[in-house]
Amino acid sequence: MSDAQAEVEKLGSSSSSEDSGSQRAEIFDRPTGWRRYYYHPITQVSMLGFVCFMCPGMFNALTGLGGGGQVNSKDSANSNAGVYATFAFFGFFSGSVNNVIGARRTLMFGTWGYSLYIASFLAVNIHPGAGAFVVAVGPILGVCAAFLWTAQGSMMMSYPTEAQKGMFISIFWAIFNLGGVVGSAVAFGTNFHNTANGVGNGTYVGFLILTLIGIFIPLFMANPDKMIRTDGTRVNLVRHPSWKTEFLSLFVALKTDPWILLLFPMFFASNYFYTWQFNDYNGAIFNIRTRGLNNFMYWTSQIFGSVFIGYFVLDLKRVRRRVRALYGWVIVFFMVFVVHVWAYFYQKTYTRAQEAAKGAYKIDFLDKNYAAHVWLMIFYGFLDSMWQTYAYWLMGAMSNDPAKLAVFTGFYKSLQSAGAAGVWSADGASAPYMNIFLSTWCLTVAGMIFAAPMVYLRVTDHTEIEDEALMQMAGVERIEAPVVATEEST
Incomplete structure (x- = not known):
């Protein structure tokens, strides 16, 4: 047996050898005065939401216009394929990077790629022959995005108590998606009288300014290791002494919690559906100002969808967590069929060749047939926010360990991006719209079916001590699950 295998075996089994009766968390006094509000977990998650409001939010607003707001969507599709290809590769290891350099530094590193991406579209608007620049910037953004989203997941899922995770995810998701709402409103307003079917320079300049603001917000955020939850337990982050130990954590996470494998199809599908929604529906059959309005409705509906499933379903205090997990699965599975059956009847009416003619x-939004079409975008927004919120909540239900959650988030973003890279490449190669649509429908159904055994057998009413395995690595003491941090915590 190799040294690496021996260490994995040791780490994977050590949690079961301790006396759980002696395991208790130390309770700390929360800060007073203005520091009480600044270091409050909700304040910090809200600031995290505004980082994603400014950066990924503007990316989403631009992507949602179809083709990045350009007449020719091929450069945008190929750039997005590059984004998600590098995102998939670096996302698998980004949890390890996060645990070595810290979540705040990882977050700061991840923001700047979004400004470069927006700037590339501005460059194409000014110099139409610069499409290769957009394609080249995609892989750079993918690296940055991997680090940003891993840091985000680690902080968002470790700051709340067990009873607050749905609410915290909803708060973050609402603020984050306000970025898409604001960006879409800007695009709609600035292009209201635009007849060119592509956005103007002013839209890109506005997006660029907002992403530049987002780069500086992490400088004002608190270090995660200074955070104390509302129940008095500290959010302690492990600093592993070597990259070797950190990369071993990938295998430890899989060995100690193999149930995560059943969520991989769900992770893979979680960004796959954007290509059909944005390029092959919104970008294909609507004019530019209507695409902006559709985008506004889509991201607005995301806010309500996330709050509904996160706060009113997944954090429902009158019901045990296992039951809430099943409720969430049923609701998301039902929404998958509602929106895809509805969308199928629209997709039958047009092809790529017809729309490219x-x-x-x-x-246009003044047309009589517009209302029915925009409601589909609204319901797709509901589905997306419910899907993402539920996926994060399931990971948060598996552990309270920030190091383990960083690894899980890395898995999530890596597989999510692998799926997106494949479908954006297919779209860039002009695959038939119907093929992309049907593959999207099949993958979302498969993701929920594979997740069902994990939801039923793995989600417990309370997170157990054995779920905090990574905290023991390299001789660092684990953060013990507190008696007070139960489902009744407030």
Whole structure:
């Protein structure tokens, strides 16, 4: 047996050898005065939400316009394929990087790629022959995004108590998606009288300024290791002494919690559906100002969808956590079929060749048939926010260990991006719209079916001590699950 295998065996089994009766968390006094509000977990998660409001939020607003707001969507599709390809690769290891350099530094490193991405579209608007720049920037953004989202997941899922995780995810998701709402409103307003079917320079300049603001917000955030939860337990972050130990944590996480494998199909599908929604529906059959309005409705509905499932379903205090997990699965599975059956009847009416033809009719928001079409975008927004919130909540239900959650988030973003890279490549290669749509429908159904055994057999009413395995690595003491941090904590 190799040294690495021996260490994995040791780490994977050590949690079961201790006397759980002696394991208690130390309770700390929360800060007073203005520090009480600054170091409050909700304040910090809200600031985290505004980082993603400014950076990924503007990316989403631009992507949601279809083709990044350009007439020719191929450069955007190929750039997004590059984004998600590098995102997938670096996302698998980004949890290890996060645990070595710290979540705040990882977050700061991840923001700047979004400004470069927006700037590349501005460059294409000014110099139409610069499409290669957009494609080249995609992989750079993918590296940055991997680190940003891993840091985000680690902080968002470790700051709340067990009873607050759905609420915290909802708060973050609402603020984050306000970025898409604001960006879409800017695009709609600045292009209201635009007849060119592509956005103007002013839209890109506005997005660029907002992403630049987002780069500086992490400088004002608190270090996660200074955070104390509302029940008095400290959010202690492990600093592992070597990269070797950190990379071993990937295998420890899989060995100690193999149930995470059943969530991998769900992770893979979680960004796959964006390509059809944005490029092959919104970008294909609507004119530019209507695409902006659709985008606004889509991201607004995300806020309500996340709050509904996170706060009113997954954090429902009158019901045990295992039951809430099953409620969440049923609701998301039902929404998958509602939106895809509905969308199928629209997709049958047009093809890529028909929409690419010169002079092809594009729906405007003043047209009589617009209302039914925009409601589909609204319901897709509901589905997306419920899917993502539920996935994060399931990971948070498996552990309270920030190091382990960083690894889980890395898995999540890596597989999510692998799926997105594949479908954006297919779209860039002009695959038929119907093929992309049907593959999206099949993957979302498969993701929920594979997740069902994990939801039923793995989610418990309370997180157990054995779920905090990574805290023991390299001789660092684990953060013990507190008696007070139960489902009744407030």
